[in-house]
Amino acid sequence: MLEIKNLHAKLTEGREILKGIDLSVKAGEVHAIMGPNGSGKSTLASVLSGKPGYEVTEGSVTYQGKDLLALAADERAREGIFLAFQYPVEIPGVNNMYFLRAALNATRRHRGQPELDAGQFLKAVRAKLKELEIGEDLLQRGVNVGFSGGEKKRNEIFQMAMLEPKLALLDETDSGLDIDALRVVSKGVNAQRAPDRAIVMITHYQRLLDYIEPDHVHVLSGGKIVMSGDKSLATELEKHGYAMLGDAAA
Amino acid sequence: MTAPDDSLETVRSITGEGYKYGFVTDIESDSLPPGLNEDTVRFISAKKQEPQWLLDWRLEAFRQWQKMESPEWAKLNIAPIDYQAASYYSAPKQGPKSIDEVDPELLKTYEKLGIPLSERAALAGVAVDAVFDSVSVATTFKGKLAELGIIFCSFGEAVREHPDLVRKYLGSVVPQGDNFFAALNSAVFSDGSFAYVPPGVRCPMELSTYFRINAAKSGQFERTLLVAEKGAYVSYLEGCTAPQRDENQLHAAVVELVALEDAEIKYSTVQNWYPGDAEGKGGIYNFVTKRGACRGNRAKISWTQVETGSAITWKYPSCLLEGDDTVGEFYSVAITNNFQQADTGTKMIHLGRNSSSTIISKGISAGRGQNTYRGLVRVQPKAQNARNYTQCDSLLIGDRCGAHTVPYIEVRNPSARVEHEATTSKISDDQLFYCQQRGLSKEDALSLIVNGFCREVLKELPMEFAVEAQKLLAVSLEGSVG
Numbered sequence: 001m002l003e004i005k006n007l008h009a010k011l012t013e014g015r016e017i018l019k020g021i022d023l024s025v026k027a028g029e030v031h032a033i034m035g036p037n038g039s040g041k042s043t044l045a046s047v048l049s050g051k052p053g054y055e056v057t058e059g060s061v062t063y064q065g066k067d068l069l070a071l072a073a074d075e076r077a078r079e080g081i082f083l084a085f086q087y088p089v090e091i092p093g094v095n096n097m098y099f100l101r102a103a104l105n106a107t108r109r110h111r112g113q114p115e116l117d118a119g120q121f122l123k124a125v126r127a128k129l130k131e132l133e134i135g136e137d138l139l140q141r142g143v144n145v146g147f148s149g150g151e152k153k154r155n156e157i158f159q160m161a162m163l164e165p166k167l168a169l170l171d172e173t174d175s176g177l178d179i180d181a182l183r184v185v186s187k188g189v190n191a192q193r194a195p196d197r198a199i200v201m202i203t204h205y206q207r208l209l210d211y212i213e214p215d216h217v218h219v220l221s222g223g224k225i226v227m228s229g230d231k232s233l234a235t236e237l238e239k240h241g242y243a244m245l246g247d248a249a250a
Numbered sequence: 251m252t253a254p255d256d257s258l259e260t261v262r263s264i265t266g267e268g269y270k271y272g273f274v275t276d277i278e279s280d281s282l283p284p285g286l287n288e289d290t291v292r293f294i295s296a297k298k299q300e301p302q303w304l305l306d307w308r309l310e311a312f313r314q315w316q317k318m319e320s321p322e323w324a325k326l327n328i329a330p331i332d333y334q335a336a337s338y339y340s341a342p343k344q345g346p347k348s349i350d351e352v353d354p355e356l357l358k359t360y361e362k363l364g365i366p367l368s369e370r371a372a373l374a375g376v377a378v379d380a381v382f383d384s385v386s387v388a389t390t391f392k393g394k395l396a397e398l399g400i401i402f403c404s405f406g407e408a409v410r411e412h413p414d415l416v417r418k419y420l421g422s423v424v425p426q427g428d429n430f431f432a433a434l435n436s437a438v439f440s441d442g443s444f445a446y447v448p449p450g451v452r453c454p455m456e457l458s459t460y461f462r463i464n465a466a467k468s469g470q471f472e473r474t475l476l477v478a479e480k481g482a483y484v485s486y487l488e489g490c491t492a493p494q495r496d497e498n499q500l501h502a503a504v505v506e507l508v509a510l511e512d513a514e515i516k517y518s519t520v521q522n523w524y525p526g527d528a529e530g531k532g533g534i535y536n537f538v539t540k541r542g543a544c545r546g547n548r549a550k551i552s553w554t555q556v557e558t559g560s561a562i563t564w565k566y567p568s569c570l571l572e573g574d575d576t577v578g579e580f581y582s583v584a585i586t587n588n589f590q591q592a593d594t595g596t597k598m599i600h601l602g603r604n605s606s607s608t609i610i611s612k613g614i615s616a617g618r619g620q621n622t623y624r625g626l627v628r629v630q631p632k633a634q635n636a637r638n639y640t641q642c643d644s645l646l647i648g649d650r651c652g653a654h655t656v657p658y659i660e661v662r663n664p665s666a667r668v669e670h671e672a673t674t675s676k677i678s679d680d681q682l683f684y685c686q687q688r689g690l691s692k693e694d695a696l697s698l699i700v701n702g703f704c705r706e707v708l709k710e711l712p713m714e715f716a717v718e719a720q721k722l723l724a725v726s727l728e729g730s731v732g
Contacts, residue, residue, distance in 0.1 A: 049687055050687075051687075073683060073687060074686040074692065077687050077689040078689045085687075089678075089681050089684035091685070092703065093704070099698065102690060103685075106689040106690055106691075159688065
């Protein structure tokens with residue numbers, strides 16, 4: 001589904017951050033990308049989702065047989081790439097529900113599916129709300145405006161559930177969550193594991209992986225993937241800290 | 251709210267075709283040659299078969315205007331206007347008596363504009379007093395309104411049929427010599443609308459007027475007068491579109507509202523006159539004087555405006571809160587894109603006890619647009635316990651535009667409470683990216699964010715107007731993000 005080859009990227013005005021990433025993600029898989037601060041984890045998510053401010057200097061990214069880097073950010077989204085933001089953005093005055101319906105219908109049009117009317121949409125929404133233990137009042141508020149940290153993260157996963165992406169990138173979805181919120185969010189993500197969907201989680205901590213079990217774990221350091229393995233790699237890291245990368249990262 | 255694909259459609263249709271409403275109807279105009287003197291005023295008055303008192307009123311205005319100077323205090327950069335180069339009268343030759351007599355081409359024009367003049371009017375529940383090139387050509391639903399004693403007609407007809415009412419209220423809120431543009435309008439106004447709602451009557455439909463500037467070089471000088479008697483209620487809609495023109499066109503309208511005891515007037519405007527092209531060429535000059543008087547106790551006047559068009563906007567819909575417990579409201583969205591300039595706001599004059607006013611202004615600047623909020627809140631000595639709340643928000647798109655807020659607050663009564671809040675923000679790349687990451691195109695994302703910013707004002711508009719306004723916001727900002 002996703003084939004990243006020798007990906008180099010830098011800030012448009014600044015230094016190189018990704019220095020040759022190779023990663024292959026198949027449908028149905030869950031990958032975890034771990035690594036210390038400043039290793040390039042969030043940059044990878046930004047580059048894959050098409051966030052402005054980055055420049056790819058070398059390498060290629062193929063997504064479902066297409067050159068991903070040639071697509072605009074909104075086209076990537078409609079092609080099924082979803083980014084759960086580390087810091088979801090507030091949009092004052094725009095009703096959360098209206099926003100989500102606009103997003104969903106943009107994607108459905110792209111897929112050649114009929115748009116959902118308000119009634120159908122509400123029905124679909126209610127089912128997902130329950131799963132994520134989100135109150136309906138959240139829908140009537142401005143997008144992320146005045147949401148608590150936990151509400152923002154739950155709202156991201158709720159949007160993911162509604163948009164049904166092919167490839168979900170979760171950028172530090174566990175940060176800022178207490179243990180109850182983490183449990184709810186993880187449940188929401190696990191419910192969306194599917195044979196035709198890949199999930200790439202970016203996280204500092206092994207803690208998240210207790211709740212969402214990955215098939216593969218990669219360690220990013222200095223802009224490169226320096227180690228890959230199964231879930232046990234995360235446990236090792238937890239035990240020894242990123243210091244164990246010492247040799248590998250050098 | 252409108253579906254985002256609608257706005258996208260609108261944006262697309264603009265991209266390909268330039269200004270969507272930029273077509274010109276071919277109607278033989280009966281225009282005056284350019285020039286302005288007392289004879290021009292006499293010609294207009296005679297052409298309209300006006301009584302002597304109105305001619306005298308016009309001439310008095312003209313004499314005052316001659317001694318006045320065009321105001322310079324607004325933050326507007328205006329090339330000198332040659333008032334002798336404009337023509338001051340143009341009208342379709344034969345005034346039709348019913349809708350059946352209306353020129354089919356004219357009806358087609360309205361059709362293109364989406365104006366519900368025929369059956370669509372009935373469906374929408376809207377009576378339309380359509381002003382085309384200064385002369386009203388059709389008025390619908392008059393019968394229905396007449397049953398309730400409501401008068402809704404062209405200004406000219408009001409002068410003929412209801413001279414006492416017109417004479418009583420004309421100039422009672424905006425006197426002839428009020429300001430340069432109001433004086434000009436008073437001298438040469440061609441037509442406009444008149445509405446009168448008798449005591450205790452609640453007007454069952456939105457009254458609406460569509461203005462349209464058509465003939466080249468003919469300035470538009472509309473005159474609107476609304477009177478709501480004791481306990482009456484009326485909601486009035488005004489919407490404007492104009493065909494594309496290569497030279498500047500002058501517009502100086504006057505709107506007067508009178509709300510007596512316990513009466514309420516809600517006046518909503520969506521204005522999308524031709525703003526000029528992307529280089530700042532052409533576009534309408536819009537100098538408008540709008541003022542309402544809450545003349546009796548507990549009267550209420552509410553202005554809502556969405557200003558997206560015109561090269562230059564000079565407009566301050568105001569409220570004179572004369573009675574006790576009166577309420578004045580001003581809700582405004584003003585957009586300037588490309589080279590548009592807007593200096594707009596309101597005046598809330600508190601004269602009565604416990605009078606209260608609310609001002610919500612949303613200014614959006616894009617391209618090289620300059621947007622100024624200018625507002626006056628004045629509390630006079632007798633206005634015990636007067637209250638005002640003002641909120642001015644500015645949104646900037648890009649880094650070549652400007653937003654300015656100029657509040658004037660004059661309080662002469664120590665019991666008054668006046669609040670003013672102002673914010674300036676920029677549409678952030680993060681907001682745009684967040685929307686795009688959810689699958690919305692950049693244009694839709696922008697439209698969504700801007701509509702959110704304007705929500706407090708848009709929700710004050712009647713439903714059908716709100717939809718049109720949202721589309722307009724998207725259209726007006728086309729091309730403003732890279």
